[in-house]
Amino acid sequence: MPLSIRPWGFLTDKLNTRWGRYRPWLLWFAIPFGFAVYLMFITPDMAYMAKLAWAYGTYILMTLVYTAITIPYISMIGVITSDPVERLSANGYRFVMTKIAAFLVTIVVPMLAVWLGQGNKALGYQFSMGLMGAMGALLFIFCFLTTRERSEPEITSLSVGKQFKYLLRNDQWIILGVVILLLMCGYVIRGSVAAYYAKYYLNGGDSLISPFLTTGVVASILAMIATTWITKFWDKIKMFRYTQIITFILSALMYFSVGRENLVLAFAFYFLINFFCDMQMPVFWSSIAEAVDYGEKKTGLRVSGLAFGGILFFQKFGMGIAGGILGFLLSHFGYQADVEQSARSLTGIALMMTLIPALFHLAVGLLMKKYLINNEYYRDIQLALAQKQA
Incomplete structure (x- = not known):
């Protein structure tokens, strides 16, 4: 892709x-x-x-x-x-x-x-x-x-190569690209072993997989709803940053406090991790359009389709990296499907569910400190672009 x-x-x-x-x-x-x-x-x-x-x-x-x-x-x-x-x-x-x-x-x-x-x-x-x-x-x-397209940005006549060069000068877009790469690493690793965690680590067998995964989906849906409300009162970029740091903290707590018999605690942590982790989604995907406007203000050229396509590239690249890491870790810890797992394998599953993806979310939280485009700054960008077009 x-x-x-x-x-x-x-x-x-x-x-x-x-x-x-x-x-x-x-x-x-x-x-x-x-x-x-x-x-x-x-x-x-x-x-x-x-x-x-x-x-x-x-x-x-x-x-x-x-x-x-x-x-x-x-x-x-x-x-x-x-x-x-x-x-x-x-x-x-x-x-x-x-x-x-x-x-x-x-x-x-x-x-x-x-x-x-x-x-x-x-x-x-x-x-x-x-x-x-x-x-x-x-x-x-x-x-x-x-739907209707209500704004009509100027169509560029530059080649794809020159557009790409302009895009690379957009430091805020590059930050978003690296952020989605890191996020996908965390998501894919945790999401891929969630079923193993329920089946083997929590010793629930196949019957526990569906309710465990459903808990995560419900948390994600509630996170989307909560984000729209919370960002009315709190800076959306700060919310993005702090929710990823909270995800790191919760993941670490889950690793150290949830034993194999602590089903209720495991479900509670999994719900909270998915809730705080996914609160960034609406903010991230709305930020791409704002980074495009930032790039137009900075370079004088609007690069939109290539910017959104580039973010998808980072997303798929992150998924590929995560898949490679996942395969290596499963092999390293000696995971074997449909058999009783060794203590080493169970430890590996717990790590891949918690601490390992947590590191990627911590990196996102720290990196987003470099991202500048909150609502106040974006209004300044819009004003500058409007004056330019007047």
């Missing part, structure tokens, strides 16, 4: 239509997105190598289509409103719905697969994901029909 991000970000900065710069992409790629989701879950009756080629091909297609529709989608926050409070609120609603959708899909899709497959699991998932793809396509079209 990272290699596909740069051209799409560049193209969105070059396009302008009667529907705006970003909205048309939602219409053009909604149906291809739905088909790409469906094709990924088809298993053709072919030889093994042909099936492998099909799997790689459909995955690459899905990656390209997903990138083509996602970059304009997240970039729209910068043009549907210029009010930082409204941007944060919109992102809050966005992530509440994202968490609810992910939770419902996790529950509904396996049930649909059993019902539709009638004993054929592969066919059941094919039909189920076909329905999910169709719903996704319809929702993208709904988003296209019900």
Whole structure:
């Protein structure tokens, strides 16, 4: 995916239509997105190598289509409103719905697969994901029909290489890029071992996995709602910074205080960690548009699509790094699936659930001290840009 991000970000900065710069992409790629989701879950009756080629091909297609529709989608926050409070609120609603959708899909899709497959699991998932793809396509079209781009930034004529050079001069955007990389490292490592923690460390077996993970999802949803309210009274960047430091402290406390029999304490800590950790989400994704405006003020050139695409690159890169770290740590601690875990393996699972991701969140909390664009500073940026355009 990272290699596909740069051209799409560049193209969105070059396009302008009667529907705006970003909205048309939602219409053009909604149906291809739905088909790409469906094709990924088809298993053709072919030889093994042909099936492998099909799997790689459909995955690459899905990656390209997903990138083509996602970059304009997240970039729209910068043009549907210029009010930082409204941007944060919109992102809050966005992530509440994202968490609810992910939770419902996790529950509904396996049930649909059993019902539709009638004993054929592969066919059941094919039909189920076909329905999910169709719903996704319809929702993208709904988003296209019900939104408007209210600001029209100047379209740049510079090449992608020159835009990239200007983007690298935007120190606040670079900070956001490193922040999302670090956040994804923490998220992926903790999220990937949460099920192992419930099953093995807490000795709850498979039956404990679902309620444990559900606790985290509920905490995340409540965090999105709380952020929109708290930032009305508290500087959003300070909130971002301190919630990540609180996440570090809670994670350390969880490691040292939760034993294998402390189910209630484990659930409580997992809830609190997810709550404070995820409070940054609406702030982070609304901050990208503000960093774009900061870059325009600093360099004289607006680079929007490439900026949002670049953040996605950092995000995917962070996920890749986390995946590598996770694989190394699981091997290092001697984890083996579906067997009784050794004391060393259980210690490793506890560390990957708490202290190891905590270090990434601490780094984010410290790094965000360098991030300058709070609401007051952003109003100064808007005033300077308005005077420039007058």
